[in-house]
Amino acid sequence: MLQTFQKHLDEKLDMLHGSRLLLAISGGLDSVVLTYLCHQLKLKVSLAHCNFNLRAAESDADEEFVLALADDLELDVFIESFETEIYAKEQGISIQMAARELRYNWFFELAEQLDFDYILTAHHADDNLETFLINLTRGTGLEGLTGIPEVSDKIVRPLLSFSRETLETYAQKEHIEWREDASNASTKYLRNKLRHDVIPTLKEMNPRLLQNFQTTISNLQDSQDLIDDAVVKIQKKLVTVDNDQIKLDIKKLKKLSNPKAYLYQLLKDFNFTSWDDVVNLLNAQSGKQVFSATHRLLKDREFLLLCELDSVSEKHLISVQKEDKEITTSFGRLTFDEVDAISETSKNTIYTDADQLKYPLSIRKWQEGDLFYPLGMKGKKKLSKYFKDEKLSLIDKENVWILFSGEDVVWIIGRRPDERFKVTDNTTTILKIEVH
Template identity: 40%
Template sequence: MLDTLQAALAKYDIDSRDKLLLAISGGLDSVVLLQALLDLGFQPELAHCNFGLRGEESEADADFCQRLARQHGLTIHIKKCETETYAQEKGLSIQMAARDLRYAYFEELDLLGNYRAILTAHHGDDQLETMIFKLARGSALEAVAGIREKRQKYIRPMLGILRNEIEAFAQERNLAWREDASNAETKYLRNAYRHRLIPLWEEIQPDLKSKMLLSSRLLREQSDALDELLEEKLSEALIQEEGWERLNYSSIVDKAWFGQLLYKWLSPKGKWDWPAVHHLWQSRKGRYTENEDYRLYHGEVCYELRKQSSSPSVSLELLEGDSEIEKPIRMDMQILPREKVKLDGLREHHFLDYKALEFPLTLRTWRDGDRFQPLGMSGTKKLSDYWIDQKMPMAEKDGQLVLESAGEIVALIGHRIDHRFRVQNSTKTIYFVRLK
């Protein structure tokens, strides 16, 4: 076992001179990892989270870890967590809340200690349980491959070691450890796999665990190879500008890995309804799906992602005598005789028939369902459909301003006026709007 452990650490250039932090619960796995590290000449600092979920037993776990550190002359850091309160506040299960608190504490310690690595005692049986758990949930390749041996500073050097080897090491060294009675309760799915499913499976296939660890390594290699491909394709297809991103899918939507590309792109950006994301490209252009922080549009041969705006909608009254505004957009307005105006086609200039307007006008943020009649066209059109026709990024419509008269849109600011408010041969006075 020591050889396997040392080889796992050497793979990442970890040696006994490095400053390490070891997560220790007081249970068999972490106690064995500590003893093995000591045997190899390491002197790690220890970190223990008291989750307070088992009353006096939790306090006894913390005391045990304290004595263990004192016995070996090691520094130990202990934190008592309000796990149940945190779980309620965040809407998490107790297990997920404990995980969040544990890793947050490790990160806090690392900011102060700047460790070379943070070690955890996950082992081969944990790997098998994780693979079954993820597979049964319908997870993708990255998850089914199991626990990564290294992620950032975290190293799990016992993933190649099975629990029976750990138990044998503990008995040989006459080690003491703490037992968590909840680990035997099969009401938790992972425990049910451990105590009921896997033993039955091993009766049928005695070499189950070694074969599953081999599968984990092979799946991890394939997952990493796919990840390299996705990274390359994502860099080719993704355009990023301030406030939004655009993924051109025209040449890749039929690829077998397209769904994984979407996952790689979007998963760091919160929780998504993945069936809705995958089917978005089949829907009519202009449709979107969203999560708490982002909105994903189906644009012209692309997905367009924009961060949800937290700013309030704009609604500003413009009086007949107003000549300029500075916010939310710099714009001036003039009432001019027809003969003094030379019409042009600049998007920043809007020429409107003054007589057709009713004051005060309203400058406001567009709303779902808004319609107007684009200049030169017959019949009205939804603004969202207009943008699609113009092949404009759907994400750019967020925050778009319109100018309104008596409930009718007279101009899509910076783009086009409404045909009904155009300057005609009979127009004698023009309302001229200019973006600065």
């Protein structure tokens, strides 16, 4: 197997040669075999072991085993202990998901702090098949059936084309010892049930199951590549980005042969789950919206508008004292400078009569009922009417910030100042206010 593994690295993963590698090791068969293979090929590898404290003395024994192995092979080893059950309860997630988050977060921290080029995990062909079947039983799109990627960002899975049987045969031949996790024998979890009950039956029916599965995965990945290329072309035609907002042209979407499929491909990375609701937005009234855990999709006349939830959730009040020369906010940096004269103005710069301002000034999001006296116009106007005249989308309106003096609008920041605070012939002190 060593020669086959070396050939695989040379042909598919040549970047591992000469790179600094962090190998995730549990003490089980897969990661121990990967450790020995990397060591024999003299790769620059260090070990990282997570003690999740889920199996009492067994977890500690795994840690001791890994420490002893690192000592025998003269490899650097990093150990981290986690209170996994507490973390799972705090985050409201399963034990398995908590362990996954904890270990990958730690691996990436180590890689960044210590300049590791890649993180190696010991997923093999049987793991890939199990993941495929799990996704298949839960319902998924094509992407969920393309298997575990061999390379994803810094994570590399060099054993993905090798079966567990191959790894075990190699370990026995080389007299390699490993730790068995007793929980792997339980069929309580879906993955274990597939591993112990379903996949052996499938292999009995077709001894070439894994080889045929690899062919299927390869074909599905080719199909996914074609889809990705098509989506890139469509994206250029109907998607535009305006600041932190993504706009999808509804009219162009409806002309596509399968709008639902394209919507899924365009929005799949934004954590939406209610896909029927997403599709229904195409024919919904303006103002209708669908939420994911991280984003909001809003129907606004001729467009679907996508934005992060954080960008529309700020409601706090920012106070500005007379002595403040600079205020840093989520939407930019505001500066306040007394000047001798008015120079060039822009949407990001206004000049005010400083003596007309009542401190502390305040900055907040606009609210229904707010009104102002637009510079250059006679009379007042509700902000809602101003926004309508300016054809601002609902999301644009929610992202508008207002500078107030008492209850009076001084500036719709980045858009329009108020007539009442303009510089006149009677002004003695000019305050320049600028957003950067």
